[in-house]
Amino acid sequence: MASRVVIVGAGFAGQHAYHELAEAGYEVTLVDRHPYTTFQPLLYQVATGGLNPGDIAFPLRRFVSRSKGRTKFRRATVTGIDTENKRVLTNRGEPIPYDTLVLAQGAGPNFFGIPGAKENARTIYSRAEALAVRDLLFSGLEQMTTQPDRERRFTVLVVGGGATGVEMAGTLAEMKSEAIPVVYPELSQDSFRVVLAEMADTLVAPFDPRLQRYTLHQLRKRGVDIRLGTAVKEVRPDSVDFADGSTMDVDLVIWASGFGAHPEVSEWGMPQGRGGRIEVEPNLQVKGHPDIYAIGDAAIEPGSPLPQLAQPAMQMGSHVGREIVAADKGLPPTPFGYDDKGTMATIGRNAAVAQFPSGRTVTGFPAWALWVGVHLATLLGGRNRLQAMVNTAFRYFAWPQSATNILGDTVVEDVQLDQSAGRPELPQQSE
Amino acid sequence: MASRVVIVGAGFAGQHAYHELAEAGYEVTLVDRHPYTTFQPLLYQVATGGLNPGDIAFPLRRFVSRSKGRTKFRRATVTGIDTENKRVLTNRGEPIPYDTLVLAQGAGPNFFGIPGAKENARTIYSRAEALAVRDLLFSGLEQMTTQPDRERRFTVLVVGGGATGVEMAGTLAEMKSEAIPVVYPELSQDSFRVVLAEMADTLVAPFDPRLQRYTLHQLRKRGVDIRLGTAVKEVRPDSVDFADGSTMDVDLVIWASGFGAHPEVSEWGMPQGRGGRIEVEPNLQVKGHPDIYAIGDAAIEPGSPLPQLAQPAMQMGSHVGREIVAADKGLPPTPFGYDDKGTMATIGRNAAVAQFPSGRTVTGFPAWALWVGVHLATLLGGRNRLQAMVNTAFRYFAWPQSATNILGDTVVEDVQLDQSAGRPELPQQSE
Secondary structure, three states: OOOEEEEEOOOHHHHHHHHHHHHOOOEEEEEEOOOEEEOHHHHHHHHOOOOOHHHHEEEHHHHHHOOOOOEEEEEOOEEEEEOOOOEEEEOOOOOEEOOEEEEOOOOEEOOOOOOOHHHHOEOOOOHHHHHHHHHHHHHHHHHHOOOOOOOOOEEEEEEOOOHHHHHHHHHHHHHHHHHHHHHOOOOOHHHEEEEEEOOOOOOOOOOOHHHHHHHHHHHHHOOOEEEOOOOEEEEOOOEEEEOOOOEEEOOEEEEOOOEEOOHHHHHOOOOEOHHHOEEEOOOOEEOOEEEEEEOHHHEEOOOOOOOOOHHHHHHHHHHHHHHHHHHHOOOOOOOOOOOOOOEEEEEEOOEEEEEOOOOOEEEHHHHHHHHHHHHHHHOOOHHHHHHHHHHHHHHHHOOOHHHHOOOOOOOOOOOOOOHHHOOOOOOOOOO | OOOEEEEEOOOHHHHHHHHHHHHOOOEEEEEEOOOEEEOHHHHHHHHOOOOOHHHHEEEHHHHHHOOOOOEEEEEOOEEEEEOOOOEEEEOOOOOEEOOEEEEOOOOEEOOOOOOOHHHHOEOOOOHHHHHHHHHHHHHHHHHHOOOOOOOOOEEEEEEOOOHHHHHHHHHHHHHHHHHHHHHOOOOOHHHEEEEEEOOOOOOOOOOOHHHHHHHHHHHHHOOOEEEOOOOEEEEOOOEEEEOOOOEEEOOEEEEOOOEEOOHHHHHOOOOEOHHHOEEEOOOOEEOOEEEEEEOHHHEEOOOOOOOOOHHHHHHHHHHHHHHHHHHHOOOOOOOOOOOOOOEEEEEEOOEEEEEOOOOOEEEHHHHHHHHHHHHHHHOOOHHHHHHHHHHHHHHHHOOOHHHHOOOOOOOOOOOOOOHHHOOOOOOOOOO
């Protein structure tokens, strides 16, 4: 049997592949850039101070130590794949030999080549980025309090009206209306402004039109300045140009628009499709590499591209685990089939949208409660779940004060509102 | 009345002075370098991965927003004191006018001018420093796993046998014996070594001799290599010279020996005594400055110097608050009297020492339980207390795995065992 399996990336996809193979008694080496795995769906809460980073991270050595058998963790960054000799090259330690390789390194933001976006906009797809956003946000507000005569409002522009952008804008709107008056009494509510720009003519496009309208209504009600059909042309340190020729002064741009492959993947010699995702066969084998599989955000099956969400990633992981076992038994490949359990997006307290394959839709408090339940239940590790519950409960009941938990380490220790100094160096993430 | 009081530093002393004055309806401005206050007694747990930084930090704006009345928070670093015009100069915003000033900026480490100590040793007196220690520790172990043939053991030298050094060494010893075998199976226990060097001939000197012996015995039992009567002569990036002429290869030096004033204080024009602490009258008024008080670690009353602990700091804070109110009523100054409630030090799970003014001493589990109870009860904020409980409980029951919660942001993203590159820039702390 293929005794040695190497899994690159310990996100949802990698974890699920790991489980299947560890169960089956394989010699598995899990490789990740970081000593922890991050629960990405709640990163926007870290970015807005609602959760501490520790609440949504889990140590991978602890994760690996839980499974009996011949599994290992290697904290390292993959620098290349030697398909000839079947070895994964990393920045630390000896190359790791494999019989079968699973690529689950996830994806990063996609700036679609828009000038200045990469340099001047922030993303919340990684822990370090979410923390940088949080620190820019709270340090910025802090600084506003010492500039009462400042004419310009502190403006946060969220680019992208998908689930991530909506979650972010909704939470920022609650900060504005509920937290600022209490916690930053020196500031008037008007001194903080939340803008959401979406290229298309609707928010949360994949959802049912009723849910799209509900989302739009809820965000407007919460004071978000929503610009539909508005494409970003260029991002500068303190202003943004839109395609319609208008310009907006901004203090913080949050890029919630699109996933792209990690740049280094292009050096791995794998076939890359749309967005740089690795092209796979229906059974998730990498095209032309029978001993390599790609799953999660990192992979794309040209015939039926899947949304880059937790559910497909988890299912792909489990599928590939079973595929590897089956292949060793000489069984034929089985195409992966996505079992859509429904999708959700949260707008703010008591407001969310959920849609099920049956076509059934839920909004308002029920959808929000559902969202909270599903996310807490999925959080990896009892400890983290408990803490996230404590936090979420406090955020809900002790609001507004709990919106000010700028408690992590400041990646940006002290931020100038004029960010022309450029973004600080942030560690790359593999989640 | 002295309507405007400015308090510099929001540690135990500053918080207690704030409470008294806010209650009395004073216009109080609380100034701190950081947007949060840190619960220093548990920093060693952050340094060893047992607690996340968020568990022992509390947002100061939330703290201030709790009290009705005319109180303000200003996140800023004090750059000077204009006693002439009674204004505090900061790095951010307008100078802050005061009628009465309370200096509670705390203290930093004291390297006693030992060559290389400041550059190459780490402290755990501030959050950022504790995180740097944690990251050096876990990144170092991580790296060891990819160097199985490395001959040298990963050596942590703790300098100072006071409560801080004992807590640190004890926790590291538990990591070695209980966590490493499970979480770093690639490493043998012997590959990790904990050394504690103390200049005096005894540990925890202020405690009863019986407690000193108990502490020594417990640490030795836990595998700490204890060197009494051993003074450090010089600290280099990867080795340490002792006064007896011997040298030791080290991977990490933790400086748990002595408090000193923050260097910038020398520019404030205040009378400074031993360790740079500001000299105060018996009623805690700064000598020669009737409108300025100094409290906590920052202050010293030459006649009766107090230990630099939480208890005296809290009591001084409350006393000064009352003094200011009394002075405004034309009442005579009241000398501060320290009410010693006893002192404790923890060695590890189920092992601690406690000593009461009555002379009564407690050791073992009862002392440990007492220690846990007192510390959790003192933790600022229900939310934090809840979380610290969750964490501490997990650390106790889910041990050993929970010793690997390297979840905060890595101040040091990836560390070489050879630290000759020097320490990263760490933000100064005012706690």
